[in-house]
Amino acid sequence: MAKKSLIQREKKRQKLEQKYHLIRRSSKKEIRKVTSLSEKLEIQRKLQLPPRNSARTRLHRRCFLTGRSRANYRDFGLSGHILREMVHACLLPGATRSSW
Known part of the structure; x- marks a missing residue:
């Protein structure tokens, strides 16, 4: 049996991922559309604003x-x-x- 704290941490990550999903998806679409490097860097900075645990790759x-x-x-x-x-x-x- 896994520790309850690890299970709760995973549930918290799932909630964060659902909360910031649209923000991440829209900014990734913007990066694909933009051609200039400076605008891409600016959008990349926006992508770094949400918490790390809201990324989909952090889920297990x-x-x-x-x-x-x-x-x-x-x-x-x-x-x-x-x-x-x-x-x-x-x-x-x-x-x-x-x-x-």
Whole structure:
């Protein structure tokens, strides 16, 4: 189980990303349209004003049950070891069991 503080931090990042999403997207569109270097630098400074944690690249997928940030499967939203336990318990239909 992940620390509750890490899970809360991730939720806070998601809220910030939703809040500043439109601002970031519009300024990135402006950068693509502008041709002069000085205007691009000015828009780039605007992009640096929102908090760092509002960037989409800072977000991580976490396991639905444990909150683990690594080895997540997008289809299920679970981490690898939880997924394996659920398959062995026959809770996921259509998944094949493997043991070694």
